[in-house]
Each structure stands twice: as structure tokens, then as C-alpha cells.
Amino acid sequence: MxxxxxxxxxxxxxxxxNVPAKPATDLAPNARSAILMDADSGTVVFEKNSHTALPPASITKIMTMLLVMEAIDQGRLKMTDKVRTSEYAASMGGSQIFLEPGEEMTVEEMLKGVALASGNDASVALAEKLAGSETEFVRMMNDRAKELGMTETTFVNCNGLPAAGHVSSAHDIAIMSRELLKYEQITKFTGLYQDYLRKDSDKPFWLVNTNKLVRFYHGADGLKTGFTSEAKFCLSATARRDNLRLIAVVMGEPNTKTRNAEVSHLFDYAFAQYTNVQIYxxxxxxxxxxxxxxxxxxxxxxxxxxxxxxxxxxxxxxxxxxxxxxxxxxxxxxxxxxxxxxxxxxxxxxxxxxxxxxxxxxxxxxxxxxxxxxxxxxxxxxx
Known part of the structure; x- marks a missing residue:
């Protein structure tokens, strides 16, 4: 009552x-930084150098997806809206869905391209659709980061491609991941293992999720991987079992196998030890x-x-x-x-x-x- x-x-x-006692051992020994958080309450279960500012690589796209989902929630954007690809968006290197200049896809299709294939081109196309330019969208990203209390974060672009001064921390990434998870629909994209774009064309594009945990770890349904030579292997992951949803972030891992193993270890620890009691x-x-x-x-x-x-x-x-x-x-x-x-x-x-x-x-x-x-x-x- x-x-x-x-x-x-x-x-x-x-x-x-009162917060749970932290484990005595390092649950992510190979990560440069890490954090394990209860998504519902925001309680931190484990952390290691979690406030160290590091390059986040494509984990950046969590903020891009958050701004898109907020715009949809506020009625400023619809999943069915068409997004036209500019020359600039199509020119993005790295991971992409190979958008052609002038090509149109729906917001929903572009989100799939970001969530599954980590499309740098799709990220910029969505940014331009929402804000008019990537520069203006990045300003929105930084403003939202300040509102969320992400004090160790500065965004320079919307996709995480290497750029001087583009940094975040495991703690800040967990904060924006938690905010994105308020939009339950997002896990319908981030939790998919595979899908197709351009299904009805003569050039269908097969999407395979860069986050293999969504297939191989029970309860995993997101969120975003990242890699550059400077950032090494990064991941913000979420998994839910029964009434407990967790967020685990690791940065600077040496390879994908170690990254996935250490995130799985973080999840295993919390699922074995904790439960959530709902108040409302x-x-x-x-x-x-x-x-x-x-x-x-x-x-x-x-x-x-x-x-x-x-x-x-x-x-x-x-x-x-x-x-x-x-x-x-x-x-x-x-x-x-x-x-x-x-x-x-x-x-x-x-x-x-x-x-x-x-x-x-x-x-x-x-x-x-x-x-x-x-x-x-x-x-x-x-x-």
C-alpha cells in the first residue's frame, strides 16, 4: 500500500x-571497462573502470536508435515513412547495407539495417530524415546525452566511425541502453538474428545480426556491437529471463569470442544471484x-x-x-x-x-x- x-x-x-554487494572477482578480466546493470531499477551489480571515456565504435548507434524511437513515440516520425538516401549517406564506409544515392526505404527497414547490420549508411540516412543533416542530428544526440546525465560522452557522428573526441563510457552506454529499452518495440529489431532487405527486388540483401548472443544466449534480444581498431571489440547487450532484464556493457575486448564469453559470464552471474520484485x-x-x-x-x-x-x-x-x-x-x-x-x-x-x-x-x-x-x-x- x-x-x-x-x-x-x-x-x-x-x-x-542499499545496493547489492559487488562480486569479489573480476567478471570481465579482458575488458578495458565493463558494467552490469538491472534495466528496471538501474541498480549496478558489477562495474570495472565504468566511468572511463573510451571510443564506443558502433555502440554509438544506440543513441541514434533512441532518438528515432522517441520521434516515433512523439508522432514526428512513422515506421512507414520513406527515407531517401543522400549522396553523403551512401558514401559511408565500414559496415553498411549498401544504400544507393536516391534509394528509398521505410524507417522500419532502415532501423533493421542499423540494428542488425550496423549500417553506417542507414544511420546517416535516418539522421538526415529526422534532423535535416547529420551535424544537426549529432547536436541532438549530445543534448539528449546531457539530459540523461551521460557526463563522459561526446558524440561527433551518428554511427561511431573513428573521429577525434568521439567517446563514451560503459556507464553512459548502460544509461542510454536502459533508456532505449523503454521502447519495447526496439527488441523486435535488435533481437532478430536474420532478415532481409529489398526482399521483392532482384538484389535482396541478407541481414545477419552482428550480436551473436541473440541466437546463442537464452533470453538475449539486443542491443548493439561495436568494433574499430582503436576501440577494439565492444558490446552493449541485454537479456531477459522471467522478471529480470539485464544490461551488460564491455569495451576494449581483444576479440569477439572473448567479448561474447565475458558478457555471457556477466549475465550468468546475475541471473543466478538476483531477482526483481515489482512495486508497480x-x-x-x-x-x-x-x-x-x-x-x-x-x-x-x-x-x-x-x-x-x-x-x-x-x-x-x-x-x-x-x-x-x-x-x-x-x-x-x-x-x-x-x-x-x-x-x-x-x-x-x-x-x-x-x-x-x-x-x-x-x-x-x-x-x-x-x-x-x-x-x-x-x-x-x-x-
Whole structure:
């Protein structure tokens, strides 16, 4: 049962979140950096040099796919929209789907080309479709990275081809991977092992996923590989079993075999040790926000995503409680996405996890007549 209180809460609620004890051994000994994260709660299970800025190679395309999925979600783009290939997009080297200048594919087909074949040309074509130019799209990428708190990341292009100053970290990659996974449809692309483009033409193009774990590791359904001579072999991978979805990122691995083996080892460790306990599922009502002097006096709050905590197996669910802690005074105007409080999960008096809660929609300030009617109505009912 959710409890409702102001921000003036007991000191225990302000304590440091409880996180699982890190394993004593290095689970990715050959990686330059690595991280293992619970996708639902964001809890870090293992990390190694996770804040070191390194070239991410084609893992960059996770941010490209994120901006495309956000544009689709916001109605600025449709999966069925046609994307025309420019001379510049067709000129990309490295991994590609061999787009010809002037060739058109749908957004869905281009996404498959990015997700499975790591198409540098398809990435640029999508960037130009969405932002008009790759330069403008890269600006959007960096702006979104800042919004997500990716402090060790600077993007120079949309596909990860070698470029001075183009860097990210395992921690930042896990953050953007977690954000991309909020769009459940993306794993329909990243989880495919093979497909075709230009199926009905005389030159069908066979796509085979560069991430072999989607075929050989139970539960794996994404996300993105990367390789350049400078970055070495990189991977941001995700796998789900039962109620637990994991994100594992490794950077600077010596070869694909070691990369896949160490990611599998990270997954094996977490699936054996942990489980997720759900507090709310996406869409569940979690409370009501009162807004002073707003056109709307109060807003119902629902879970924007699944809220859960990561616990050791055999220890799950014992003594858990949760509390919705809202700002004591929320005054109009309120912007959609504005922080308005947090959901705190306890075991006894110990804080296990805190989730930020944002305003679900914008609310303008009410006019004087609305406020007058509201006040007089309250006085009437008070009698």
C-alpha cells in the first residue's frame, strides 16, 4: 500500500540507497571497462573502470536508435515513412547495407539495417530524415546525452566511425541502453538474428545480426556491437529471463569470442544471484498530485514504467514497503516531466531504492475567475 507524505520525511529516507554487494572477482578480466546493470531499477551489480571515456565504435548507434524511437513515440516520425538516401549517406564506409544515392526505404527497414547490420549508411540516412543533416542530428544526440546525465560522452557522428573526441563510457552506454529499452518495440529489431532487405527486388540483401548472443544466449534480444581498431571489440547487450532484464556493457575486448564469453559470464552471474520484485507495473495508479492555482487542481499519477527493486534470490520481498513522497507545494505553471517528488522503497527503515516522479502533463496557471469559483465552492462545501 502506498503512503503519501511531504518531503519532510524521516532521516532514514534520505540515507544512501542499499545496493547489492559487488562480486569479489573480476567478471570481465579482458575488458578495458565493463558494467552490469538491472534495466528496471538501474541498480549496478558489477562495474570495472565504468566511468572511463573510451571510443564506443558502433555502440554509438544506440543513441541514434533512441532518438528515432522517441520521434516515433512523439508522432514526428512513422515506421512507414520513406527515407531517401543522400549522396553523403551512401558514401559511408565500414559496415553498411549498401544504400544507393536516391534509394528509398521505410524507417522500419532502415532501423533493421542499423540494428542488425550496423549500417553506417542507414544511420546517416535516418539522421538526415529526422534532423535535416547529420551535424544537426549529432547536436541532438549530445543534448539528449546531457539530459540523461551521460557526463563522459561526446558524440561527433551518428554511427561511431573513428573521429577525434568521439567517446563514451560503459556507464553512459548502460544509461542510454536502459533508456532505449523503454521502447519495447526496439527488441523486435535488435533481437532478430536474420532478415532481409529489398526482399521483392532482384538484389535482396541478407541481414545477419552482428550480436551473436541473440541466437546463442537464452533470453538475449539486443542491443548493439561495436568494433574499430582503436576501440577494439565492444558490446552493449541485454537479456531477459522471467522478471529480470539485464544490461551488460564491455569495451576494449581483444576479440569477439572473448567479448561474447565475458558478457555471457556477466549475465550468468546475475541471473543466478538476483531477482526483481515489482512495486508497480507500467500504468498502475500511484497517487494524486495537488497543484496550487492550476487550471487543473489535481492530477492522477500513474507509473510511467515498471518500478522494481533488485534483491538476492531467497531474500525477495521480505519486509518491503513503499512511500510516495511529493513536494509539499507544487504551484502552477507546471511543465510536463518536471520533478515533483519520488517513490521510496524501504525494507524496514532502510532505503532500498528511490525513483524520481515527474509531472505527467503540463498545467497552466488558472485565471482569477476559476480560482474564485474554486475557492467559493470549497467554502460552500465546508459549511
Amino acid at each position: 502506498a503512503l503519501f507524505a511531504s518531503f519532510a520525511i524521516a532521516p532514514a529516507a534520505m540515507a544512501k540507497e 507495473k507500467k500504468g498502475d495508479p500511484i497517487g494524486t498530485l495537488k497543484i496550487e492555482k492550476g487550471k487543473v487542481a489535481q492530477l492522477p499519477l500513474t507509473a510511467k514504467r515498471s518500478y522494481s527493486v533488485l534483491l538476492k534470490k531467497g531474500d525477495a520481498g521480505k519486509g518491503l514497503r513503499h512511500e510516495l513522497v511529493l513536494n509539499p507545494s507544487v504551484k502552477a505553471p507546471v511543465k510536463s516531466g518536471e520533478p515533483i517528488g519520488k517513490l521510496v522503497v524501504y525494507r524496514g527503515e532502510q532505503v532500498l531504492k528511490e525513483f524520481p516522479v515527474e509531472a505527467p502533463m503540463s498545467v497552466d496557471r488558472a485565471g482569477w475567475w476559476t480560482l474564485f469559483k474554486r475557492a467559493t465552492g470549497q467554502l460552500f462545501f465546508a459549511k
